[in-house]
Amino acid sequence: MDKSLASSREKHRPNRLASDLIYQGWREEVKELVALLNKPLLKSLLSVHDAVAQRDFEPTLPPIPDGVLEEEEDSVKIVSLVKTKEPLLFVRALFHYDPNEDPAVPCKNAAVAFNRGDILQIVSTEDDTWWQACHVRDDASQAGLIPSQQLHERRVALQRPKALFKPRVKPPGPSGVGVNELKRRLLISNPDHYGVTVPHTTREKRRQENEGVDYHFVSVHTFEGGILNHRFIEYGMYKGHYYGTSLDSVHQVMAEGKVCLLDVHPSKIKHVYTSEFRPYVVFVKPPQIEELRLTRRRAKFICDEDDTNLVRIFSEEDFEDMIDLAETMENQYGHLFDKVIVNGDIAVVFRELKADLEKIAEADIQWIPAEWSCSSPTKARRSCGYLTGWI
Numbered sequence: 001m002d003k004s005l006a007s008s009r010e011k012h013r014p015n016r017l018a019s020d021l022i023y024q025g026w027r028e029e030v031k032e033l034v035a036l037l038n039k040p041l042l043k044s045l046l047s048v049h050d051a052v053a054q055r056d057f058e059p060t061l062p063p064i065p066d067g068v069l070e071e072e073e074d075s076v077k078i079v080s081l082v083k084t085k086e087p088l089l090f091v092r093a094l095f096h097y098d099p100n101e102d103p104a105v106p107c108k109n110a111a112v113a114f115n116r117g118d119i120l121q122i123v124s125t126e127d128d129t130w131w132q133a134c135h136v137r138d139d140a141s142q143a144g145l146i147p148s149q150q151l152h153e154r155r156v157a158l159q160r161p162k163a164l165f166k167p168r169v170k171p172p173g174p175s176g177v178g179v180n181e182l183k184r185r186l187l188i189s190n191p192d193h194y195g196v197t198v199p200h201t202t203r204e205k206r207r208q209e210n211e212g213v214d215y216h217f218v219s220v221h222t223f224e225g226g227i228l229n230h231r232f233i234e235y236g237m238y239k240g241h242y243y244g245t246s247l248d249s250v251h252q253v254m255a256e257g258k259v260c261l262l263d264v265h266p267s268k269i270k271h272v273y274t275s276e277f278r279p280y281v282v283f284v285k286p287p288q289i290e291e292l293r294l295t296r297r298r299a300k301f302i303c304d305e306d307d308t309n310l311v312r313i314f315s316e317e318d319f320e321d322m323i324d325l326a327e328t329m330e331n332q333y334g335h336l337f338d339k340v341i342v343n344g345d346i347a348v349v350f351r352e353l354k355a356d357l358e359k360i361a362e363a364d365i366q367w368i369p370a371e372w373s374c375s376s377p378t379k380a381r382r383s384c385g386y387l388t389g390w391i
């Protein structure tokens with residue numbers, strides 16, 4: 001498309017178009033159109049289009065030095081090396097790094113410390129083990145060494161889960177950290193916006209239960225077919241009956257136009273880690289033990305002892321297990337989490353979570369793996385190193 005077309009669209013920015021259409025009596029359609037045109041994805045698409053139409057992407061070449069063309073040589077080749085303003089790549093850190101705690105870093109003073117969530121500009125990936133990067137938040141920041149993706153992945157793979165050495169911890173076990181409480185509060189706060197999945201089970205339907213509301217009641221044959229066809233995100237057996245959460249049940253919630261609140265063990269996140277679901281993963285972790293004791297004084301939780309569900313109050317041992325298990329999970333799966341919240345004061349935590357989810361829904365902006373930016377639905381392996389795309 002040529003410049004004249006691009007500049008003609010410039011004149012028809014949403015506001016001008018909107019007032020023309022409102023004048024013609026298209027008020028509702030106009031609102032929808034303006035909302036659509038203001039979506040970040042569409043805006044980016046239009047700005048890329050304009051850049052291409054105006055050939056903005058071409059580097060500005062420096063002028064040819066005086067006298068070069070007057071030289072007597074038969075053929076003069078002018079080679080210009082131009083470094084564009086384009087950076088090598090931006091990444092968002094998925095783990096915390098402190099060179100002072102890293103005995104392997106070649107030079108602590110030449111390394112860059114960062115926290116989970118920081119945005120870094122990668123300057124060099126030439127070395128397999130140590131990359132060079134600087135912080136984006138800070139214009140004056142110097143580039144320095146950071147562990148490469150490969151190095152960090154190797155380190156994580158070598159980490160032994162702490163739980164293996166702690167016989168009291170029973171992963172995945174009842175955590176009681178408050179995931180259901182937060183889900184329940186989100187649902188009540190906006191039932192038109194949030195939804196939850198209906199699980200499948202092979203046990204008999206009880207009188208007060210409804211098919212498709214409490215559970216999908218299915219035969220063992222159907223359930224096992226679902227397992228074979230990888231239709232379950234998570235499943236297990238309790239008192240001789242299967243229970244599970246299927247991918248289809250997530251589709252059902254999404255088909256109603258709702259955000260699906262899904263509670264899964266971190267090891268199962270990979271099943272929904274696709275461009276189709278684009279999950280936003282929130283890890284709920286317990287506060288320090290003093291705050292746990294204080295906030296959970298009156299709380300009760302369901303635990304499974306000798307195959308029986310018991311409702312009981314938290315013991316000191318439950319608190320310690322909860323903290324240990326959360327630490328193990330965060331070490332092992334921290335790279336999969338978009339947000340970590342510490343569930344201390346429930347009212348404060350709920351407000352924070354709700355505001356965060358609303359911000360994401362409104363802005364329609366989320367960090368995603370770079371491979372999801374291509375059009376076909378893809379599964380991604382979120383590496384424990386970095387995420388490299390931002391949409």
Ligand SMILES: Nc1ncnc2c1ncn2[C@@H]1O[C@H](COP(=O)(O)OP(=O)(O)OP(=O)(O)O)[C@@H](O)[C@H]1O
Binds near residue numbers: 179182300301344
């Ligand atoms: N921040 C909090 N302050 C006080 N009580 C809380 C808080 N968070 C959760 N609770 C209470 O702790 C108990 C266990 O919470 P909840 O059932 O939500 O845990 P859960 O993580 O979903 O556990 P499970 O995975 O075992 O189902 C409930 O009685 C809940 O009301």
